[in-house]
Amino acid sequence: MTTSRVPVVEKIMDANDQVAQQIRQKLDSHGILAINIMASPGAGKTSLILKTITALSSKYKMAVIEGDTAPVTIDADKVLASGVPAVQINTGGECHLDAMMMSRGLEQLPLEQLDIIIVENVGNLICPAAFNLGTHKNVLIASVPEGDDKPYKYPNIYRGVHALIINKTDLLPYITFNIDYFRQGVEMLNPALATFPLSCKTGDGLSEWISWIENQLNTRKAK
Amino acid sequence: MTTSRVPVVEKIMDANDQVAQQIRQKLDSHGILAINIMASPGAGKTSLILKTITALSSKYKMAVIEGDTAPVTIDADKVLASGVPAVQINTGGECHLDAMMMSRGLEQLPLEQLDIIIVENVGNLICPAAFNLGTHKNVLIASVPEGDDKPYKYPNIYRGVHALIINKTDLLPYITFNIDYFRQGVEMLNPALATFPLSCKTGDGLSEWISWIENQLNTRKAK
Numbered sequence: 001m002t003t004s005r006v007p008v009v010e011k012i013m014d015a016n017d018q019v020a021q022q023i024r025q026k027l028d029s030h031g032i033l034a035i036n037i038m039a040s041p042g043a044g045k046t047s048l049i050l051k052t053i054t055a056l057s058s059k060y061k062m063a064v065i066e067g068d069t070a071p072v073t074i075d076a077d078k079v080l081a082s083g084v085p086a087v088q089i090n091t092g093g094e095c096h097l098d099a100m101m102m103s104r105g106l107e108q109l110p111l112e113q114l115d116i117i118i119v120e121n122v123g124n125l126i127c128p129a130a131f132n133l134g135t136h137k138n139v140l141i142a143s144v145p146e147g148d149d150k151p152y153k154y155p156n157i158y159r160g161v162h163a164l165i166i167n168k169t170d171l172l173p174y175i176t177f178n179i180d181y182f183r184q185g186v187e188m189l190n191p192a193l194a195t196f197p198l199s200c201k202t203g204d205g206l207s208e209w210i211s212w213i214e215n216q217l218n219t220r221k222a223k
Numbered sequence: 224m225t226t227s228r229v230p231v232v233e234k235i236m237d238a239n240d241q242v243a244q245q246i247r248q249k250l251d252s253h254g255i256l257a258i259n260i261m262a263s264p265g266a267g268k269t270s271l272i273l274k275t276i277t278a279l280s281s282k283y284k285m286a287v288i289e290g291d292t293a294p295v296t297i298d299a300d301k302v303l304a305s306g307v308p309a310v311q312i313n314t315g316g317e318c319h320l321d322a323m324m325m326s327r328g329l330e331q332l333p334l335e336q337l338d339i340i341i342v343e344n345v346g347n348l349i350c351p352a353a354f355n356l357g358t359h360k361n362v363l364i365a366s367v368p369e370g371d372d373k374p375y376k377y378p379n380i381y382r383g384v385h386a387l388i389i390n391k392t393d394l395l396p397y398i399t400f401n402i403d404y405f406r407q408g409v410e411m412l413n414p415a416l417a418t419f420p421l422s423c424k425t426g427d428g429l430s431e432w433i434s435w436i437e438n439q440l441n442t443r444k445a446k
Contacts, residue, residue, distance in 0.1 A: 042369030095349040126318040145368035146265030
C-alpha cells in the first residue's frame with residue numbers, strides 16, 4: 001500500500017523541484033533573500049519571525065508567507081500587526097508547503113520592493129523537509145520542551161537545514177534537556193551546522209541569529 | 224499537483240479502512256482494548272505510556288506498539304525496560320502509522336495473553352488523524368509549551384479523538400497559556416471531550432486518566 005504511492009510521489013517531487021527552481025530565479029532577479037522556517041507545532045516559528053521583524057524591518061523591506069493547515073489567520077494577523085505584509089497560504093489540510101503554493105504566495109507580494117521574505121512552514125517535523133520551496137536558506141527551530149532526543153528521532157529534517165535555532169532556553173531550569181546529547185545528534189546528521197540557542201521570550205541569544213541573517217544578505221550582495 | 228494526488232489517496236484510505244476493520248475484529252475476538260496515542264513531537268507520548276504502564280501493568284497484561292519515522296529504538300527501549308512487550312514499527316520516513324503497519328505490529332504480539340495495547344503514533348499533529356488503525360480509542364496529547372492556540376490551528380486531529388490530555392501542567396507558572404481559550408477551541412471542534420490536564424513529570428492529574436482507561440475496560444467487559 002505504501003509502496004504503491006512511490007511513483008506518484010516521485011512525479012510530484014520532480015514537478016515541485018522544477019517550480020522551486022523557477023522561484024529561486026525570480027527571487028534572485030529581485031535580489032531577495034528567502035528563508036524557510038520549519039518546526040514542530042508550538043516551537044516558536046511565529047515568535048521568532050516577529051522578533052526578526054522587530055530587529056530588521058527598519059533596515060530592510062520584509063514580507064512573510066504564512067503556511068497553515070487550517071483557514072485561520074492567527075499567525076498572519078500577528079505579522080500584519082507588526083506592519084509587515086503577510087500572505088496566508090491555507091494548505092487545506094495538507095501537512096506541508098510545496099513550491100506551487102509558495103509560487104502562488106509570491107504572486108501576492110510586491111517583489112520589486114522587498115529585501116527579505118520569511119516563509120513560515122506548516123508545523124510539522126517530517127513532511128516539510130521533503131519539499132524544496134526555492135528558498136535560499138532552510139532553518140529549523142527545535143525547542144527545549146520538545147526534548148533532547150529529537151535529532152535522533154526526526155533525522156531527515158535536521159539533514160537538510162542551513163541553520164538551527166534552539167528556542168525557549170528560558171525553560172532550561174525547569175526541564176531535563178541534555179544539550180550535549182542534543183548537539184551530538186545534530187553533529188552526526190549535519191556537521192558544523194550554525195546553531196543559535198535563544199529565547200524569543202527573554203530575547204537572550206537573538207542578536208546572533210539576527211547577525212546570521214545580515215551575513216546572508218551581505219554575502220549575497222558581495223557576489 | 225496537489226489535486227492529482229487525490230484519487231490515489233482515496234484508494235489508499237479505502238484499503239486502510241478495510242484493514243482497520245479486520246484489526247478491530249481481531250482485537251475484539253481477543254477482548255483487547257487498543258488505544259492510539261497521537262501528539263506533536265515532544266508532547267510526552269512515551270512519558271504518558273510509561274506512567275500508564277506503571278499504574279496498570281500489575282493488574283492488566285499490556286503491550287506497546289511504537290511508531291517511529293526513523294530506525295531508532297529510543298522509545299521502544301524505554302518501554303521494554305519497564306517490563307512490557309514492545310514492537311517497534313519504523314515507517315521509513317512516513318509521517319504516520321497506517322492500518323497495514325499496525326497489522327504487522329500485531330502479528331508480533333501474543334494477543335491471546337493481552338488486555339491492553341497502547342499504540343504510540345509518529346509525532347505529528349496532522350497526518351496521523353487521517354488513518355484509522357482499528358484501535359477502540361484515539362487519544363491526543365497537547366502540551367502546555369506548545370501553546371493555547373493549537374486547536375484552532377490543527378483542528379482535524381482534535382475532531383476525531385475520544386480523549387484529550389493536556390500534559391506538562393507543571394510548566395504553567397513559566398508559560399503564557401490561557402486554558403479557557405484552549406478549551407473553547409476544543410469545545411468548538413469536539414464538544415464535551417473527556418479532557419485530562421496532568422503532568423507526567425510530577426504525577427499530578429494522572430489518576431483521572433488511569434481511571435478513564437479502567438472505565439473503558441469495564442464498559443467493554445459489561446457488554
